[in-house]
Amino acid sequence: MDSSSKKVSIFKRRKFRSEEKKDMISGYLYIAPFFIIFALIGLYPALFSIYLAFQKWNGFSPMTFNGLANFELVLTDPLFWKSVYNTIVMGIMGTAPQLIVGLILAYLLNMAFLKFKSYFRITIFMPYLTSMVAVALIFSVLFSNHESSLANYVLTNFFGLDPIAWAASEWGTKIAISLMVFWRWVGYNTIIYLAGIQSIPNDLYEAATIDGANRIQQLRYITIPMMKPFIILTVFTSTVGAMQLFSEPTVFLGADAFTRDEAMTIVMYLYRDAFRLQSFGTASATAIILLILITIFAVINLRLTQGFGKKRGRSK
Amino acid sequence: MSNPVLKNRKKLSFGRILVYVFLFITSILSLFPFYWMFVMATRPSAAYNSIPPTLTPGNMLVENFQKVLNQIDFFGGMWNSFVLCAVVTIVVLFISSLAGFAFAKFKFPGKNFLFVAILVTMIIPPQLGLIPQYFLIAKADLLDTLQGVMILFFLNPLGIFLMRQYISGAVPDELIEAAKLDGCSNFRIYWRIVLPIILPAFATLGIIVFTAVWGEFLWQFTILRDPDNYTIQVALAQLSNTNNIDFGMILSGVFWATVPLLIIFLLFNRLFISSITEGSVK
16 A cells, blocks of 8 residues: 555656646747747848848849948938928827827716717727728828818818818828828727726725815826826827828828828838838838837837826825 | 705706717717718719718719729728738637747746747837848748738737736636646647637637738738739728729728728627727736
């Protein structure tokens, strides 16, 4: 009896050890597909982009080392700076109102008395389902240059203003593109904020009500601070998204997309260099500058968002 | 003198009406482009020039779509997009759940480091590698093919993250231990025990991946050159790329490309909306 139980325990331990080894092998094996694909199509291209940024290359003839000349070419090109300016302007016009309106909508949609909640939620979210190409095409017709386009009709008849060449003027294109970005994304952010608001425990509000806090004070000292993680998340994703704007202006301007400069974004500038002008070195340099710009703006906006909550707290 | 309760109720009801008006206007603004797209898709292009603007549907639904079919391979594009999204979704679900299972339930050296590494890869903007990726696809002789488009989308760090979170919460360790005692291999445990439990998470991640790939444009636009291989996004983009622009035709194409997605959404709207919040809130 005694010896047999010993045997069992040795057998068990050995089995346990081989089991552990098996688990280790399985573990590595199961995560391997991601890392293999990542190495091939994520890491290698990213590193190669950095290498390419210092080369002169048209895609066919051998590369030649170019030092910092690509960066110099890009950074002294007025069109590049125009694209940076356009990206920032459309980024601010398209995303800042979107996040503010999203917060307001989420707050209203969470009100206890509200009926037809799911109707409002579904309709406000629907624009997100149209693809970027579809949105750009719909808006290219809504905001066409014609005097009779719906946007111009509203402008001239309801506001008494002059019609605008939406697809051919400095501010017309920017406003139209910002509006389509706003229209498509506001519901998406509303849904995220709504989930955030609903995750705030009710006791907090109850305690505040007992302490005599009114609605505005509750909003200021409970809702907004508790929503901060969600606000930070949306600010981050929409900053990164805004810096990568490409599809909307490209489709909105159609055949003119890469010849006009009113709505040329950084990624469009990059695309044009690479696939229209076969200048892959400068395009790679632009990609690296873009990465740096995205990092800078993401950090600035995160700081601003974080500071925003703190100041509120201090003013108590 | 005045009844405070009554006063309060009055004030509130005015506020409530304001809330309803604001939300109602918002929902109209959200829906109007859809409705208007339908109106234009049923009208001749000339309707566009009428003042005041036409706001009721006409009778050219079929004719306009006929023009779309003459201009682009609409059904081919829809089919290509569907195949692309279906394959990418299945592959991503498989890769993510397998890796998520490993991260959630196995012990191996470097596990935490590797998991953090996967999260860090999410920060790399997709455009950084665009040019080398293009040449990589060219070298593999996959330019202008759906396979060439797919490969890039197989990379989905968010999927692994979501799956790990879900599996560590939903699959009890005891269940795995018991299966091991019965002599189940690890892959069999994944296939027979883990997969059935995580089906709800598959729905969430599946929707996120499918809709993201369906709407993506830059990469598809870069890789696909021959109209026969266009996905619906690239095909639609060609509609406005001609010299004589026909608004009725353009919006007809957009309308018919959007309708299937809208129907699926209206049927499963809860699932869609929860997939968005789960994907971003976790």
